[in-house]
Amino acid sequence: MAEPLLDARGVTMRFGGLKAVDDFNLVLGAGELVGLIGPNGAGKTTCFNMLTGVYKPTSGAITIAGQPTAGLKPHQISRLGMTRTFQNIRLFKEMTVLENVLIAAHQHTEYGMAAAVLKTPAFFSEEDALAAKATDLLRIFSLDAKAGWEAGSLPYGEQRKLEIIRALATEPKLILLDEPAAGMNHRETEGLMETIAKIRKDFSLTVLLIEHDMKLVMGICERILVLDHGVTIAMGTPEQIKRDPKVIAAYLGTDAHA
Numbered sequence: 001m002a003e004p005l006l007d008a009r010g011v012t013m014r015f016g017g018l019k020a021v022d023d024f025n026l027v028l029g030a031g032e033l034v035g036l037i038g039p040n041g042a043g044k045t046t047c048f049n050m051l052t053g054v055y056k057p058t059s060g061a062i063t064i065a066g067q068p069t070a071g072l073k074p075h076q077i078s079r080l081g082m083t084r085t086f087q088n089i090r091l092f093k094e095m096t097v098l099e100n101v102l103i104a105a106h107q108h109t110e111y112g113m114a115a116a117v118l119k120t121p122a123f124f125s126e127e128d129a130l131a132a133k134a135t136d137l138l139r140i141f142s143l144d145a146k147a148g149w150e151a152g153s154l155p156y157g158e159q160r161k162l163e164i165i166r167a168l169a170t171e172p173k174l175i176l177l178d179e180p181a182a183g184m185n186h187r188e189t190e191g192l193m194e195t196i197a198k199i200r201k202d203f204s205l206t207v208l209l210i211e212h213d214m215k216l217v218m219g220i221c222e223r224i225l226v227l228d229h230g231v232t233i234a235m236g237t238p239e240q241i242k243r244d245p246k247v248i249a250a251y252l253g254t255d256a257h258a
Helices: 044-051 074-079 097-108 113-118 121-140 156-168 186-202 214-220 238-242 245-252
Strands: 006-015 018-028 033-037 059-064 082-084 174-178 206-210 223-228 231-236
Touching (some): 006 044, 018 206, 018 223, 018 231, 033 044, 033 214, 044 174, 044 206, 074 082, 074 097, 097 121, 097 156, 121 156, 156 174, 156 186, 186 206, 186 214, 223 238, 223 245, 231 238
Parallel strands (some): 033 206, 033 223, 082 174
Antiparallel strands (some): 006 018
């Protein structure tokens, strides 16, 4: 079998006496689209924070394409091929749309500090290449006409899209989307579903998605993992998850299944 792209084994996160996530296990292969769901406070974003190096797990092990992430900082984990978006939009809103994408792309520059200060030919060559790449990404998602706009002036749905574009500029193999449909209307959510399907296909990405919009999750995910109070209570296909008594109880109460 091919080596997993992401392998999380026995990952646990404690905050003092609180066990926020207990024995989290997840294996993702290349090209999968997997959902991570659960009621508010279930520990979903904590899982993302552990996977991306924002939190150091209390115990357990995480590898990306066989590379252990223990001790690595978030930007080092990003260079291994894993990137993310956030539940709350974290664009640099006073910078332009293009500048937001360029910031992410700069982790792949090879010129040094001296070249940047002296404005050498190597500096300009790489900067021009990055600008062309960033513009191409914006064009793919029909935002190139707004490259010079301040990011904060974009409509909400396009700000969400820009966050995804910025994540793609890091050249990931795996992208973690934290509630990308939060605050979106029905039309914007349908557009988001198309965007997620597009980036998965066109960029050969693996996608791990946290989302409360069940229509979105059930409509695009192949597998779904369900957390409740930090514990994994179910994993399976959308059809299996919809019928699982533990999942129904977690979302609707213990008497809901009856």
